[in-house]
Amino acid sequence: MRLLRFETYRAMPWKNGGGTTQEIAVFPEGSSAGAFLWRISLATVSVSGPFSRFAGVDRSLSCLAGGGIRLTFADGRGAVLRPGADPFAFAGEDEIHADCLDGETVDLNVMTRRPAWRHSLTRVMIKDQCTLAPEGDDGAIFLGGPARLVTGDQRWEARTFDCLLTDGDRTPIHVLPANRLEIFVISFRRA
Structure with missing residues (x-):
């Protein structure tokens, strides 16, 4: 990731x-x-x-x-x-x-x-810690505000409009927002 x-x-x-x-x-x-x-x-x-x-x-x-x-x-x-x-x-x-x-x-x-790939884009509002399970062949989490991201042994202090690419890794991602947070979960799938 x-x-x-x-x-x-x-x-x-x-x-x-x-x-x-x-x-x-x-x-x-x-x-x-x-x-x-x-x-x-x-x-x-x-x-x-x-x-x-x-x-x-x-x-x-x-x-x-x-x-x-x-x-x-x-x-x-x-x-x-x-x-x-x-x-x-x-x-x-x-x-x-x-x-x-x-x-x-x-x-x-x-x-x-089309026809090689499909995608989904989902808006999610969170106010407390949440865990996301990446889906698809690739994907991303786009952040509307600051948050700490933890996956496996990796940790990031993400800022507004940063984007975490999964690179096909399906390790769960823990999102710890600083405040109420809007995130966008993106999933890409080969058709």
């Missing part, structure tokens, strides 16, 4: 050129936007506009901070994403327009390339 620090995430332009994202992790490591099999990233959405399209990719999005965004799909569907809400899943090839609500929003984005 590896703890990835927020300040080490790689900044890169959005596929559509409308902003920047911070790539947390990608598989295979070093893959481009057109070649990854799975990817975890953060983005700050500060202006309304079209979403980047990723053909053949399943996406899940969760708002972490800010005013939220309204997604409007070309087929008339819509969704409003705000901090504290459950993640929202959609197809990467969908034509989507995003409108910022009350200023900029920071979101967590998880993507997997």
Whole structure:
């Protein structure tokens, strides 16, 4: 397992050129936007506009901070994403327009390339120590605040927006939050 620090995430332009994202992790490591099999990233959405399209990719999005965004799909569907809400899943090839609500929003984005991989993104609120059992072929725990993480003989003092990659290890992870804590549990499975 590896703890990835927020300040080490790689900044890169959005596929559509409308902003920047911070790539947390990608598989295979070093893959481009057109070649990854799975990817975890953060983005700050500060202006309304079209979403980047990723053909053949399943996406899940969760708002972490800010005013939220309204997604409007070309087929008339819509969704409003705000901090504290459950993640929202959609197809990467969908034509989507995003409108910022009350200023900029920071979101967590998880993507997997069909048909090779699938993913799940689950939001969990904890206030006391909890133990998580990693599932899938790979996975991660993304932290919305500080916590001590303990697994086997490894210990980390994690900070806000740090991410623990399991690297396929299924050793239970003990999460000891400093306060009430929002975490996101990510699971990747080969199809």
